Amino acid sequence: MKKIAVLTSGGDSPGMNAAVRAVVRKSIYEGIEVYGVYQGYQGLVTDNIKKLELGDVGDIIQRGGTKLYSARCPEFIEPDVRKKAIANLEKRGIDSLVVIGGDGSYRGAQRLDEEGIHTVGVPGTIDNDINGTDYTIGFDTALNTIIDAVDRIRDTATSHERTFIIEVMGRDAGDLALWAGVAGGAETILIPEAPSDIKEVAERIETGMKRGKKHSIIIVAEGVMSAGECAEELRKYINVDTRESVLGHMQRGGKPTGSDRVLASRLGAFAVELLLNDIHGHAVGIENNRMTKTSFDKVFEESHKIDEGLYRLSRELSI
Numbered sequence: 405m406k407k408i409a410v411l412t413s414g415g416d417s418p419g420m421n422a423a424v425r426a427v428v429r430k431s432i433y434e435g436i437e438v439y440g441v442y443q444g445y446q447g448l449v450t451d452n453i454k455k456l457e458l459g460d461v462g463d464i465i466q467r468g469g470t471k472l473y474s475a476r477c478p479e480f481i482e483p484d485v486r487k488k489a490i491a492n493l494e495k496r497g498i499d500s501l502v503v504i505g506g507d508g509s510y511r512g513a514q515r516l517d518e519e520g521i522h523t524v525g526v527p528g529t530i531d532n533d534i535n536g537t538d539y540t541i542g543f544d545t546a547l548n549t550i551i552d553a554v555d556r557i558r559d560t561a562t563s564h565e566r567t568f569i570i571e572v573m574g575r576d577a578g579d580l581a582l583w584a585g586v587a588g589g590a591e592t593i594l595i596p597e598a599p600s601d602i603k604e605v606a607e608r609i610e611t612g613m614k615r616g617k618k619h620s621i622i623i624v625a626e627g628v629m630s631a632g633e634c635a636e637e638l639r640k641y642i643n644v645d646t647r648e649s650v651l652g653h654m655q656r657g658g659k660p661t662g663s664d665r666v667l668a669s670r671l672g673a674f675a676v677e678l679l680l681n682d683i684h685g686h687a688v689g690i691e692n693n694r695m696t697k698t699s700f701d702k703v704f705e706e707s708h709k710i711d712e713g714l715y716r717l718s719r720e721l722s723i
């Protein structure tokens with residue numbers, strides 16, 4: 405390996421900065437020149453690339469967002485666009501790249517690897533929807549942000565005896581909804597990986613009301629339906645005072661938790677280690693608290709699965 409570059413791509417996630425810092429510091433520690441690519445794949449194409457030194461990544465481990473900025477770059481699918489990106493790397497003698505992002509970002513990383521730039525992916529997304537890792541960087545922080553919001557909403561739901569429908573992010577995955585639902589004691593959790601029977605939800609609310617329970621929290625993953633649609637569906641079966649709350653992009657911001665900072669530090673450094681050992685075309689991850697690597701092909705092989713045991717538990721605990 406001669407020189408290494410790092411970029412962040414797709415939706416940002418808390419902990420991306422810690423991962424960038426780890427890539428930069430580990431590279432310098434190993435005596436390798438390291439470059440930051442600004443604005444994700446877009447910056448690779450527009451040549452927004454700068455050499456980074458130790459001090460450039462100082463004072464960022466605790467910050468949300470990404471110092472390298474992020475962008476979605478759908479045109480990166482075009483071979484001619486990628487050629488430009490590769491030329492920009494090659495003219496600086498950069499032969500290796502670390503891509504911090506979600507599975508959409510991994511697709512671009514895989515192409516670049518096939519086209520000669522040794523590439524490793526680091527899972528950075530709040531959605532926790534990437535195969536080959538138990539957790540993605542940013543999931544824990546987003547989860548805690550949601551839990552905080554649910555706790556606050558529960559206070560007012562109780563005071564006013566209302567049913568609250570809280571919509572959370574996750575794209576097509578239900579991990580954020582499931583974990584936040586369990587941790588926040590939600591009465592109902594709706595995730596894309598399980599059938600959503602709104603009639604049954606209404607019956608459960610009714611049973612609760614008969615027992616004297618007058619408020620209820622429903623967490624709906626955005627991949628199932630919107631909070632508004634959920635409220636509309638619910639009103640077909642039951643007459644309750646409902647309010648909707650869409651948490652939106654606040655879930656993506658904020659200081660990363662300790663877990664996310666440590667995860668990002670470990671994975672960022674491990675990505676550099678792989679490249680040093682001439683291993684590329686892989687994504688790094690953490691499985692059973694051990695660092696692992698999975699080829700991009702394998703990452704894409706199956707769709708992401710929910711923790712079924714946790715889903716069953718959520719049903720058992722919310723009777």
Ligand code: F6P
Pocket residue numbers: 415506529530531573574575626656
């Ligand atoms: O992938 C992260 C994520 O926050 C998803 O949970 C969400 O569906 C999407 O990005 C939102 O994307 P944007 O910021 O482009 O609206």
